[in-house]
Amino acid sequence: MHTVFRIGDIQLMDENNDLYQVNLTLTSDNDQDLRTLTEQIRQETFPDSKGWYRLGQLLIKMAQLNKAQEVYEVLLHQATNESEKAIIYHQLGRIKGSQREYSEALTSLENALTIRQQLLPFSHPDLADSYNRIGAVYYSMNDYPKALSYFKIALTIRQQSLPSNHPDLGDSYNNIGVVYYKMDDCPKALSYYDKTLAINQQSLPTNHPDLAMSYNNIGLVYNSMGNYLQALSSLEKALAIRQQSLPSNHPDLGASYNYLGLVNENMDNYAKAHSFYERAVQIGQQSLPKNHPNLKLYTEKLESIKKKL
Numbered sequence: 001m002h003t004v005f006r007i008g009d010i011q012l013m014d015e016n017n018d019l020y021q022v023n024l025t026l027t028s029d030n031d032q033d034l035r036t037l038t039e040q041i042r043q044e045t046f047p048d049s050k051g052w053y054r055l056g057q058l059l060i061k062m063a064q065l066n067k068a069q070e071v072y073e074v075l076l077h078q079a080t081n082e083s084e085k086a087i088i089y090h091q092l093g094r095i096k097g098s099q100r101e102y103s104e105a106l107t108s109l110e111n112a113l114t115i116r117q118q119l120l121p122f123s124h125p126d127l128a129d130s131y132n133r134i135g136a137v138y139y140s141m142n143d144y145p146k147a148l149s150y151f152k153i154a155l156t157i158r159q160q161s162l163p164s165n166h167p168d169l170g171d172s173y174n175n176i177g178v179v180y181y182k183m184d185d186c187p188k189a190l191s192y193y194d195k196t197l198a199i200n201q202q203s204l205p206t207n208h209p210d211l212a213m214s215y216n217n218i219g220l221v222y223n224s225m226g227n228y229l230q231a232l233s234s235l236e237k238a239l240a241i242r243q244q245s246l247p248s249n250h251p252d253l254g255a256s257y258n259y260l261g262l263v264n265e266n267m268d269n270y271a272k273a274h275s276f277y278e279r280a281v282q283i284g285q286q287s288l289p290k291n292h293p294n295l296k297l298y299t300e301k302l303e304s305i306k307k308k309l
Contacts (some may be wrong), residue, residue, distance in 0.1 A: 056091055060098070069095050086115040090130060097137045109134045125168065128157035135175065144179050151175045167210070170199035174217065181221060190221045209252070212241035216256065223263050231263045251294070254283035258298055261305070270308045277302040 093109035135150030177192030219234030261276030
């Protein structure tokens with residue numbers, strides 16, 4: 001039986017132990033949007049892999065990184081061939097990157113890449129995954145030229161090996177767009193984000209969080225370019241999707257409200273900006289630790305906008 005629940009909200013109960021209370025609502029069998037999204041997520045979680053590999057992947061998606069690391073370290077000890085080791089090193093690199101242990105992340109990811117270079121042709125999608133993940137680590141280290149180099153290699157491989165509307169191609173375009181945005185090249189960033197959006201619209205359910213991410217990123221570029229009406233349009237689409245697919249106090253919703261506050265503030269709509277910042281703070285207080293930088297940012301924005309009312 002595959003019982004499916006909607007997550008109502010998530011409340012932090014114990015900051016020291018990362019203990020959360022999750023309120024669930026049983027869905028009906030005819031909740032087609034949720035069924036479609038659930039099936040998509042199942043397909044994204046290594047549908048062809050063994051149970052323990054799928055468990056590790058699911059733990060990563062749930063941000064249970066220490067538990068995921070334990071699973072993959074056991075699997076590494078038990079691995080009997082190089083192909084399995086490459087998968088495990090890759091996942092351990094993902095975990096270390098998320099834990100901001102970048103040197104260890106690069107070591108694991110480069111181990112995976114070396115094995116895959118020996119076993120696979122250059123056009124194999126797994127090689128693209130390795131280059132893409134290494135690029136993500138360099139991006140997190142603020143080494144944007146290196147990140148861009150690895151992301152472009154990943155894109156080249158994916159263009160050779162995947163259908164033109166494959167979500168992984170969208171991922172590559174998005175990553176390159178993010179780097180150009182960080183390098184203040186908004187026209188190039190927008191060009192790549194538009195390609196990501198086109199693919200996501202073709203290949204993902206209409207309420208998929210990655211589609212919200214596309215609209216969100218496009219909105220931020222328009223904001224940076226001073227095109228505030230277009231920024232609002234994109235950010236409102238991102239918010240609508242997140243309201244459909246995420247818990248009511250999910251951190252990504254808080255980010256959406258914050259960005260909408262930012263654009264309204266830039267348009268001198270201070271009352272609206274105040275309302276959005278206030279909502280961002282409320283969500284941050286429910287879902288983030290007290291010392292989280294995003295909660296600090298939202299609070300500072302709220303206090304600042306109060307002085308403009």
